[in-house]
Amino acid sequence: MxxxxxxxxxxxxxxxxxxxxxxxxxxxxxxxxxxxxxxxxxxxxxxxxxxxxxxxxxxxxxxxxxxxxxxxxxxxxxxxxxxxxxxxxxxELEGNLGIEDFDRDVAFLATGAGITPMLAMLRHYLAEGTGDATMLFGETDESSLIHRGTLNELAADNPKLDVAFTLSQPNWEWTGRQGYVQEHLESVFDDFESRDFYVCGVPEMVVQTKDRLRELGAPDDRIHSEGWEDDAVTDDT
The missing domain is CATH 2.40.30.10 (Translation factors)
Known part of the structure; x- marks a missing residue:
């Protein structure tokens, strides 16, 4: 329809x-x-x-x-x-990506246009969730950060939300995190076993982030993505 x-x-x-x-x-x-x-x-x-x-x-x-x-x-x-x-x-609206458990802490890991489902899910969790939420959003440069103002406003209005940005190609004025999302997991999180991780972005980022989360102790059933990224990376190699 x-x-x-x-x-x-x-x-x-x-x-x-x-x-x-x-x-x-x-x-x-x-x-x-x-x-x-x-x-x-x-x-x-x-x-x-x-x-x-x-x-x-x-x-x-x-x-x-x-x-x-x-x-x-x-x-x-x-x-x-x-x-x-x-x-x-x-x-029609469809797909399997969505909040799995509103009583667990959550982390949203996104790059580029991958922020779009993460933003909707973040809003959903802030409305109904009971734990803490973290958004780690990566882009190439500062001008490319989609909905940066929206994320900052949500963080200012919600004490249980932490928002962090990282840039892979920042200019000299940038004083925040530099590099890729998957390179900052250990500096942002101190626990990988009890929260749910939601990952969305370019396929290489999704695959590498999920692999790194597993290495850091995140269980497979706590790592969520669209699910097609593995095949996309395999098809490109």
């Missing part, structure tokens, strides 16, 4: 990432934060279908997205040319 959604608003988030707010009148979206929908459109003689994850919580007739434009990205180019008033076809 698909829905015709109206673009209500678009707004810049970073030089290459645009935010979108879509609305389906007279429809209430119900889903587990972390699940994704799909955008459908025609390109030539074929239908293009691409997944995107809402960053907002369910219960309204609207969805928000943060979509990065790629030079060779057919779908991202299509979305970045949408303007308020345009109609976009979207599919």
């Amino acid at each position: 698909t829905y015709s959604a109206t673009v209500v608003d678009t707004y810049p988030l970073t030089p290459r990432v645009k935010g979108f707010r879509l609305r389906v009148p007279d429809h209430e979206f119900e889903y587990d934060p972390g699940q994704h929908t799909t955008v459908h459109f025609e390109s030539g003689d074929e239908e293009v279908v691409r997944p995107y994850t809402p960053t907002n919580l369910p219960g309204t007739d609207q969805l928000t997205f943060a979509i990065k434009r790629y030079d060779d990205g057919l779908a991202s180019a299509y979305m970045h040319t949408r303007t308020p008033g345009d109609e976009v076809t979207i599919g």
Whole structure:
């Protein structure tokens, strides 16, 4: 089943990432934060279908997205040319990523556009969770940090939330963490056995982070990701 959604608003988030707010009148979206929908459109003689994850919580007739434009990205180019008033076809929300246990401490480990499901899940956990939450978000440089302001506001409003950023190619003014997410696990966490870890980002980061978590003592059933990243890394080698 698909829905015709109206673009209500678009707004810049970073030089290459645009935010979108879509609305389906007279429809209430119900889903587990972390699940994704799909955008459908025609390109030539074929239908293009691409997944995107809402960053907002369910219960309204609207969805928000943060979509990065790629030079060779057919779908991202299509979305970045949408303007308020345009109609976009979207599919049902689906997927297995979501909060497993609201009574355990949680850690969200993300890079790039992987922040989108993590942000939705973080909001869900802050609304219903009973433990402490940590967000460790990595990017190349400061200008590329998606929803940095939103994360900082959530941290300021929630004493049980700690947000940390790390940059792999920072400029000289950056005084925060440097390097990749998987290089900072030991400096951010002192316990790897009792919390749940949620990982989302480019496949190499996800695979390397999950491997490092296992080395540090995190049980397999406490490490959660979309699940397709291992095959993506294997296919590229």
